[in-house]
Amino acid sequence: MAAAAAMRTADRASAISYSALPALSTRVVVRGKGNNIIGQRPLLKRAIIARASQQTGRTEACQLFAAPSALGTFAAALTPYVAVLASALVAASPAAATLAPGEILQLQETLTVIWETADSGFVDPIDRLAWDQARQDASEQLEHAHKKEEGYSIMQTMLSTLGDPFTRLLAPSQSRIFQADTTGQVIHIGMQAQKADTEAGPFVRVAFVLTGSPAHKAGLHVGDIVTAINGRQAAGISSEELNRLLRRDVQLLVKQSRPNSPMATRSLYLQARPVEVYPxxxxxxxxxxxxxxxxxxxxxxxxxxxxxxxxxxxxxxxxxxxxxxxxxxxxxxxxxxxxxxxxxxxxxxxxxxxxxxxxxxxxxxxxxxxxxxxxxxxxxxxxxxxxxxxxxxxxxxxxxxxxxxxxxxxxxxxxxxxxxxxxxxxxxxxxxxxxxxxxxxxxxxxxxxxxxxxxxxxxxxxxxxxxxxxxxxxxxxxxxxxxxxxxxxxxxxxxxxxxxxxx
Missing domain, CATH: 3.90.226.10 (2-enoyl-CoA Hydratase; Chain A, domain 1)
Structure with missing residues (x-):
């Protein structure tokens, strides 16, 4: 009886268009043997998504939903009929709602390694209740991540519950900068800028250009005037922030004067890359x-x-x-x-x-x-x-x-x-x-x-x-x-x- 009811529920779901659904939810009600468990079912969801992707050839993620008027209660016996429900879900889900199942699985594996490493070696005492809850929350949130960067942010939020700013996860883009710093390099556009005050007001000039760097290849010379950085007036940026901005991709507005050439204003987009430094x-x-x-x-x-x-x-x-x-x-x-x-x-x-x-x-x-x-x-x-x-x-x-x-x-x-x-x-x-x-x-x-x-x-x-x-x-x-x-x-x-x- 329960299995037949589940089949009828799935059949009704397949006849409903996405626009007709009054609400979307990932909440699933499971009843069986006297239990009434209401909660997230990430493993069931991942199985449905994987089966749907296999049948249709589509790799975008599919949301498992329960529309109040259509899906009501899922019985535990639903699992054998995943294929029937999956076809309805593929038709009903918005395109590219979450990461592909394989990407989510990879993030979940990374989460496990991170949690176990910190759990076994973190130097300060751990609030066990908060730490375990942080892992559970992160695991559930990863099921709905739209981008890998969002997944890394979720894992960093979990680590932040330890209360140590130096225990952290660096996404691949940040990791590149970290690895360069520890091998005698910096990620940089290859120029130094210096603030100066004159009677006409403050200005920022190029003080040094590293040979072979992105700045050098773009034609920047010592003495060029930087008027804007990422759309902001350069003269209003502090020296500390100025140095930080030159260590990442940046948009510059520069005034240049060359022998036998009039003053020219150029807009340059420079991509930071590893450059050798002398420590x-x-x-x-x-x-x-x-x-x-x-x-x-x-x-x-x-x-x-x-x-x-x-x-x-x-x-x-x-x-x-x-x-x-x-x-x-x-x-x-x-x-x-x-x-x-x-x-x-x-x-x-x-x-x-x-x-x-x-x-x-x-x-x-x-x-x-x-x-x-x-x-x-x-x-x-x-x-x-x-x-x-x-x-x-x-x-x-x-x-x-x-x-x-x-x-x-x-x-x-x-x-x-x-x-x-x-x-x-x-x-x-x-x-x-x-x-x-x-x-x-x-x-x-x-x-x-x-x-x-x-x-x-x-x-x-x-x-x-x-x-x-x-x-x-x-x-x-x-x-x-x-x-x-x-x-x-x-x-x-x-x-x-x-x-x-x-x-």
Missing amino acids: IVYALLPGEEMGAPVGYMAIQSFGTNTGQDAAAALHSLHAQGASAYVIDLRGNSGGLVSAGLEVSGQLLHKDDVFVHVSHRDGYEGPMPVEEEGFLAGSPLAVLVNSGTASTSEMLAATLHVNAHAPLIGEHSYGKGRTQRIMNMKDGATLLVSTSLVTTPAFGRIDKVGLEPDKICRSGVDLPDALKSEPLEEEKLAGDLQADPCVRMAVHALADAPPLTDRL
Whole structure:
């Protein structure tokens, strides 16, 4: 009887046009053996959609619906008659309502991997009830995703219930930027723009163009005036936002003046792509107060090449007679912890503690410096600011504790946790915070940051890393001497007591 009723229900559904339906719903009522269960049935829905696609050759998704006047109650016995109902659903559903069944299944598999990885390794205590509910909600919402990007957003919403902004899912487009950053590249259009104020008002000019970059190929030159970016007046955009906009596809309105040519205004659409950067900027500074030069090294990112590039820079400065060193970590948001450990191996003693590591289950132990630094024992000073984060804070802290290097600048960001990185099959990247780190003196970094010994706020732009080779040292040294924080660091080195008095 129940099966016959289900068949009649499906037959009635097949005779109803889509426009005649008073409502659409994915709610299914299932009755059987005394139970009255009302809820979503994603597996049944996926089976119906797959069968419909197989029969018709159509790959667009089909909505499982129950029209109050037509489908009423689905009996549990409906499943054997999926094929009958499927043909009605294909005719009644709007085109391309959701992703194809195979795409939804792939997203569901990604969701499972993400949930299990975070569940087993996330460093903070988990609210089990909220976390389990977040998974259930995400799974149900994925059944109705219209685009893959929507699916990634649903999974990110699930991760956000953990309360950690650093545990996140990067969609394939975002993953591309992340992968470039960790391999010594940036996604960029290949130009730097600089704001300037004149009597005629503020304006933005092109300050640097990287050879072979999208900007270079489009014919941009240093001195060109940028009047609009993505339809907005360029002069009204802050310097920080300006730098961010140049790291993605962008529409520029540019005024150009060339020899023997009148001023021309061009509209350019530039697509960002990976460009090589030089993560280390260094120069020899005069050190009259110390009786010997001071080596300056800025580390602007911690990628796969940072350790070897830093070693080359420090060896060059040492060969030129540097007797003390300023390590500039301002604006460095971090990167690979292993790269920070490599740099410490040039400056500290073997087995000095880089950081202490803890997981959800408790303290794991110290992470030691793995090499004897050829500059171990040299006087050091470290520059930090609010943009100094993660691996940069770890390096600053270990130099402060182990080498007694004064911290000069502003309070650091406060990210003292590391992430496990997983590359997903679909091109996305998952980052899960799996450990907390503290300073060699067990000082907290996460959500606290590092307090400078001497406060200094510099309005001078940091050296530019968007270069294919090191900057000219002589010009850089002159620019650095105009930086009050660099000058303060040099003075701090000159005033420091002999190393034997500090040990």
